[in-house]
Amino acid sequence: MGQPNISDLIEAYIKAILEEQEQIEIRRSEIADRFSCVPSQINYVINTRFTVAQGYNVESKRGGGGYIRIEKVVLNQYGDVLSELDEWIGNTLSYQDSVAILQQLYNYDIISEREANLILTVLAPETFHHKTSEDKTRATMMRLLLERLRYEEKG
Secondary structure, three states: OOOOOOHHHHHHHHHHHHHHHOEEEOOOHHHHHHHOHHHHHHHHHHHHHHHHHHHHEEEEOOOOOEEEEEEEEOOOOOOHHHHHHHHHHHHOOHHHHHHHHHHHHHOOOOOOHHHHHHHHHOOOOOOOOOOHHHHHHHHHHHHHHHHHHHHHHHH
């Protein structure tokens, strides 16, 4: 089996810290030095592996005293999380991001495994005929699903 790549190592390092602390503040340059990589590698890991869809809230401040604050989203109020996911989606949604969102909904018992699999079937690339409208249609479908879940949570 091959060696894990640098992105995997950085992700594992950050997640290990997050298991012990609810929220962490890191500096790009310090993490980059630790892993002998460029700070943009840290940005890549944060932007692709610590998204709202994957259950993380990230706040970033650039500059001399800059930091990246990462916290695991705590789902005690589903309505707030569903709203945050809804805002994150925007007008388009890739299949990969929709899978990540469904995984989070499943992980926090908002939907069952069966429901997740049914939704994945509907959102699959094969469902769509024209690539240009595929991501927009998927975003609309996911936002409607989240709205329905938010409504059921209130009721």
